[in-house]
Amino acid sequence: MSGRARRLARTLLPVLALAALLAACDRLLVPDPRATSPAAIFDQVWRDFDRYYAHFELSGVDWQAARARYRPQAVAAANEYVLSSVLAGMLAELEDPHVTLYTPVFTYQDTSSYRPGCFEPRVTERYVATSSTAGGHIAYGRIDAHTGYIRIPSFAGTGWSGEIDDALAALADVDALVLDVRANGGGDPGTAMDIAGRFLQKSGVAEYIRYRSGPAHDDFGQAYAIEAAPAGPRRFAGRVALLTDRRDFSAAESFVLDLRAGARLTVVGDTTGGASGRPIVRELPNGWTYRLSTWVAYTPAGQSYEKIGLPPDVAVRPLPGDWSHGIDRVLEAGIAALR
Amino acid sequence: MAAFGRVGAALALTLLFVPAAARAQAPGATSARSRLALELGAAHASVLDPVASPLRYSGAGAALALAYRRESAAGAFDLGVDLQAARMASVLSATPGGPRETSAFAAASATLLRRVAGARLTGPRPTGTVLLLGADLRVDVSVRDHRYSEPALDFGYGLALAALGPAARLRVARGRVGELRADAAAPLVGVALRPYADLAYVRAGIHPRAAAPPDLAGAGAGLAWALPLGRARVVLGWRLDWLRYRDADLYRAARQRIGAGVELPLGGGP
Numbered sequence: 001m002s003g004r005a006r007r008l009a010r011t012l013l014p015v016l017a018l019a020a021l022l023a024a025c026d027r028l029l030v031p032d033p034r035a036t037s038p039a040a041i042f043d044q045v046w047r048d049f050d051r052y053y054a055h056f057e058l059s060g061v062d063w064q065a066a067r068a069r070y071r072p073q074a075v076a077a078a079n080e081y082v083l084s085s086v087l088a089g090m091l092a093e094l095e096d097p098h099v100t101l102y103t104p105v106f107t108y109q110d111t112s113s114y115r116p117g118c119f120e121p122r123v124t125e126r127y128v129a130t131s132s133t134a135g136g137h138i139a140y141g142r143i144d145a146h147t148g149y150i151r152i153p154s155f156a157g158t159g160w161s162g163e164i165d166d167a168l169a170a171l172a173d174v175d176a177l178v179l180d181v182r183a184n185g186g187g188d189p190g191t192a193m194d195i196a197g198r199f200l201q202k203s204g205v206a207e208y209i210r211y212r213s214g215p216a217h218d219d220f221g222q223a224y225a226i227e228a229a230p231a232g233p234r235r236f237a238g239r240v241a242l243l244t245d246r247r248d249f250s251a252a253e254s255f256v257l258d259l260r261a262g263a264r265l266t267v268v269g270d271t272t273g274g275a276s277g278r279p280i281v282r283e284l285p286n287g288w289t290y291r292l293s294t295w296v297a298y299t300p301a302g303q304s305y306e307k308i309g310l311p312p313d314v315a316v317r318p319l320p321g322d323w324s325h326g327i328d329r330v331l332e333a334g335i336a337a338l339r
Numbered sequence: 340m341a342a343f344g345r346v347g348a349a350l351a352l353t354l355l356f357v358p359a360a361a362r363a364q365a366p367g368a369t370s371a372r373s374r375l376a377l378e379l380g381a382a383h384a385s386v387l388d389p390v391a392s393p394l395r396y397s398g399a400g401a402a403l404a405l406a407y408r409r410e411s412a413a414g415a416f417d418l419g420v421d422l423q424a425a426r427m428a429s430v431l432s433a434t435p436g437g438p439r440e441t442s443a444f445a446a447a448s449a450t451l452l453r454r455v456a457g458a459r460l461t462g463p464r465p466t467g468t469v470l471l472l473g474a475d476l477r478v479d480v481s482v483r484d485h486r487y488s489e490p491a492l493d494f495g496y497g498l499a500l501a502a503l504g505p506a507a508r509l510r511v512a513r514g515r516v517g518e519l520r521a522d523a524a525a526p527l528v529g530v531a532l533r534p535y536a537d538l539a540y541v542r543a544g545i546h547p548r549a550a551a552p553p554d555l556a557g558a559g560a561g562l563a564w565a566l567p568l569g570r571a572r573v574v575l576g577w578r579l580d581w582l583r584y585r586d587a588d589l590y591r592a593a594r595q596r597i598g599a600g601v602e603l604p605l606g607g608g609p
Contacts, residue, residue, distance in 0.1 A: 032395035
């Protein structure tokens, strides 16, 4: 080794040693307890729900009893499939469509609250031919010269709410609008609020929210109001018939309440699904993830709509044989409400 | 009542240091000089926050530190701001759609120290060793963006802590070779603000919580070498901050930064 190389080594070695020491320092001060046994995974899920889940009082589930029932099965689980099935069984007791467990072997989501919807796209297409906005999130068309039609199948994602302005620009000369959110499973409430703002004539309280705020199942913070306000570069001031059904959940239900705060609105169709909750995603040490509901939402009258839903102003459901005869009874009722 | 007792005991212990340090800043103190320090460098952060994840997240980023330092023969007074940002990952981050975190950290501190042993270090090129003791008041704000790519979701987590505790500094000055400064401090009593779950809970109201041992434990340590360069000084520095705080869950974090910068004299002092 040349003298120059030795000098370089003498300089670098302490630096490398210092870097290693500093990295080790972090690991010592902040350990990474990665327990992945079936018992540890079960305990993590059970405890996180016990700590953060907001709907125990609404569901009436005895969570301690659930632990006593399911933990022995989890501890004895021979493989990932059995363990995820045991966890899914425990979570199913909550009957909450926002509760989800994602594992490599399957995804569990509660569907016990799903009821038949009122939307059949092939039938609706017989009434109105639609075009899609550039991003493909919104479909729009004309029912007649004075009545427009806008369909929003989902509020998932952010950054696309401006597409509603393109739809409204294309329908600038209509004076009434059918807004169809049937079978809208929800998404981002901010996106829903942005879009609702185009139809609002005034600001108002859309709903009240209470977060779980402590380790006891009935620990909740103070209620705070979600205000809906007119927003966006293009507004629609005409009458709106909003079509809803049992397959509307979460952000779609917030959308209904946003519009009720200040739009010229008639809600037509069926009661919504009844799932608020603002689910957050959490992870497990073995790489699985799950969602749990963190808040309880209330109407401006102070009633929780969890598992109840939001009733329409004009209740209409499809009758047997409607779809085979090409009849969209809810859309027809919406059009009638605008006349 | 036990919590009040712990907080009171920690506060009393900390305040023992303060009057002595404050006297060091009295008008009688002579040969005071003030400097403005700027340091840029790399940061490394590790956080284990069960509210967000059962896994430790760690990673590297950038750091910026600004400080006003006033030193006299009798003591020292520092005001500092420390900013760090880091991108962090866990063992799950390599999986498809695996979660990642971006961490932003800001700290503001005020440290008051009194010389308790060693020579008076005066003049532009002092030589000698001096030990100073005092108190450190520090406000830390840590915010983390916890992000999933599939589906695209992100949640915010954070902790703010204002804490008071004892501090110590050892200065070893060697004339033209410069000065080694070793700092240590430990939060003993404070007030913590921590949302119960993610940061959206801020809207439901956050309640400050008094924090003292054993729920609060931590330490800050720093090493800096200041080399004279005219009236200014070139500084190479390293700092470690470790915090262990428990309310509903146990939060643990360690942050390090290493960097280089300058100290510029303020005014016409020596």
